[in-house]
Amino acid sequence: MGGNQSKPEFNTVLGDITVGNGEQISLSCEANNTGLTVTWEKDGYELKCVQNKHTMEQNEIETETESKDKKVKVWKTKCSLKIQNADERDQGNYTINLENKLGTASCSAMVIVELNEWRTVQWNQKEMVPSVKEFKIDNDQVRELRFLLYGPVGVGKSSTVNTIRTIFEGRPFVNCLAETAAGRSFTKTYEKYGIANGKEGMLPLAFHDIMGVEKGESAGVRTDDIINAMKGHITEGYVFHTEFPIIEKDPKYRRNPSLSDRIHCLVSVVGADKITMMGKEFINKMRKVREAASGMGIPQVVFMTRVDLACPLTKGNLKKIYRSRKIKELMNTCSNLLGGPTNCIFPLKNYHDETHMNEEINCLMLDALTQIIHWAHDYVVTFSTIPIHNE
Ligand SMILES: Nc1nc2c(ncn2[C@@H]2O[C@H](COP(=O)(O)OP(=O)(O)OP(=O)(O)O)[C@@H](O)[C@H]2O)c(=O)[nH]1
Ligand SMILES: [Mg+2]
Known part of the structure; x- marks a missing residue:
């Protein structure tokens, strides 16, 4: 797999999201590089994958871009974290860390899980x-x-x-x-x-x-x-x-x-x-x-x-x-x-x-x-x- 010899940087970063109780949480971003070591954190602690709950993916893909009127091939990495059946414990600040020999990069997003309504108000x-x-x-x-x-x-x-x-x-x-x-x-x-x-x-x-x-x-x-x-x-x-x-x-x-x-x-x-x-x-x-x-x-x-x-x-x-x-x-x-x-x-x-x-x-x-x-x-x-x- 071809890699770009540069320190990791984000092409797109994680975005804050709000999901309902029981829904799927989906976070994704894109890095400018391949051959990266990727780790996820929740509220400052390393996120440990739980079977059938968390899926972490890291796909290295080759794309073409125009540079000085020439088509050049570049590699990038799409990273995603999916969490099934969200509940209140999944709410928090999620961070992704990228690392290679030349450096590190990280970005974070807030995930809010809406609970089932526990007190009702007459909105009239x-x-x-x-x-x-x-x-x-x-x-x-x-x-x-x-x-x-x-x-x-x-x-x-x-x-x-x-x-x-x-x-x-x-x-x-x-x-x-x-x-x-x-x-x-x-x-x-x-x-x-x-x-x-x-x-x-x-x-x-x-x-x-x-x-x-x-x-x-x-x-x-x-x-x-x-x-x-x-x-x-x-x-x-x-x-x-x-x-x-x-x-x-x-x-x-x-x-x-x-x-x-x-x-x-x-x-x-x-x-x-x-x-x-x-x-x-x-x-x-x-x-x-x-x-x-x-x-x-x-x-x-x-x-x-x-x-x-x-x-x-x-x-x-x-x-x-x-x-x-x-x-x-x-x-x-x-x-x-x-x-x-x-x-x-x-x-x-x-x-x-x-x-x-x-x-x-x-x-x-x-x-x-x-x-x-x-x-x-x-x-x-x-x-x-x-x-x-x-x-
Ligand atoms: N965003 C926001 N600001 C609020 C809210 N309630 C009060 N404030 C602001 O908070 C500040 C203090 O509010 P006050 O009502 O003067 O507070 P207080 O408890 O009477 O203060 P003291 O009489 O000095 O003890 C003001 O700038 C209000 O506009 C609220 O629900 N949301
Ligand atoms: Mg007052």
């Missing part, structure tokens, strides 16, 4: 919006269900409120404190955001968007203040101090909060793209708040925002979110780090740079919102008959 907002709009609280003393959005700096707490407002106001809502600069928390005041029901008044829902948790007890919102907020001791407009918690003499301190003043559901917010970078100190703070909520019987959920920044499959098509192995893994990581079952974790995308309404963003948020409304309402119903002890 016409049916989901009315059920929220018609919702009524089964207790005259409680005017609105209160949700506390709590989590690290810059994960999308304010953007979550914006997204919910956008859905019910029917236009992109941008003026509620979403910040672009990373770093220290932008939201420092205890605010309450209501949701307008179009032109028909307000929905019985209120969101408190608070200063993000930061590293160290002396930075960011204090754990004891979050617990005070959940108990209903903090009123709107209170400016959080990092050095000390709210004091009873503070005019914003509510001495005897009623069931209506309490938080009815704790929403821990984490960024899907930032979970794996969350430090131990952060996690312990969030766990402490969740434990305090458990002690008060307050339901807790996790909103895992910024899914588009963590998962290419989801970024390409939000409807594939519950087919993504990456999202599944992040939900498991989140559940292990913060505690709580994965069915209380909602991966979400907020309005970010969109200028128009997007039904997929809306439906994913509405799916989570519908669930948390039920859970918060269950809490109100349960505590309507049980007296609350304030301390």
Whole structure:
């Protein structure tokens, strides 16, 4: 077989692909040379062929090309890797390495395997919006269900409120404190955001968007203040101090909060793209708040925002979110780090740079919102008959 005496180079490289569960994965590329030693890697480790699963091929072929008006014969090598019956374990970064006496070359591609859908979402907002709009609280003393959005700096707490407002106001809502600069928390005041029901008044829902948790007890919102907020001791407009918690003499301190003043559901917010970078100190703070909520019987959920920044499959098509192995893994990581079952974790995308309404963003948020409304309402119903002890 004739070989070209040069170091290996690629004529064509591997391309990223997405396949369905059970389908065949097919990767191929072409090298400018023959007599090459070819090896494959998956996620940095040499790929070992499994019989009836992997097929690696290396075909040396002779072709003709024109060079200086002359037809010349050149040799090249077509390399391919086929993987049968793809499943989630086959997802990963695949690399091909070429080697001869004169040198080496390699190229990589990402293979995404779409899983069978493990959670379903009704992707039709016409049916989901009315059920929220018609919702009524089964207790005259409680005017609105209160949700506390709590989590690290810059994960999308304010953007979550914006997204919910956008859905019910029917236009992109941008003026509620979403910040672009990373770093220290932008939201420092205890605010309450209501949701307008179009032109028909307000929905019985209120969101408190608070200063993000930061590293160290002396930075960011204090754990004891979050617990005070959940108990209903903090009123709107209170400016959080990092050095000390709210004091009873503070005019914003509510001495005897009623069931209506309490938080009815704790929403821990984490960024899907930032979970794996969350430090131990952060996690312990969030766990402490969740434990305090458990002690008060307050339901807790996790909103895992910024899914588009963590998962290419989801970024390409939000409807594939519950087919993504990456999202599944992040939900498991989140559940292990913060505690709580994965069915209380909602991966979400907020309005970010969109200028128009997007039904997929809306439906994913509405799916989570519908669930948390039920859970918060269950809490109100349960505590309507049980007296609350304030301390
Ligand atoms: N791509 C993308 N960006 C998002 C998403 N959610 C929020 N963002 C962006 O993330 C950044 C931080 O969002 P904020 O809503 O200000 O975060 P926050 O948690 O309120 O931040 P602090 O109040 O500072 O603690 C902003 O640039 C948002 O536009 C999302 O789902 N996808
Ligand atoms: Mg904010």
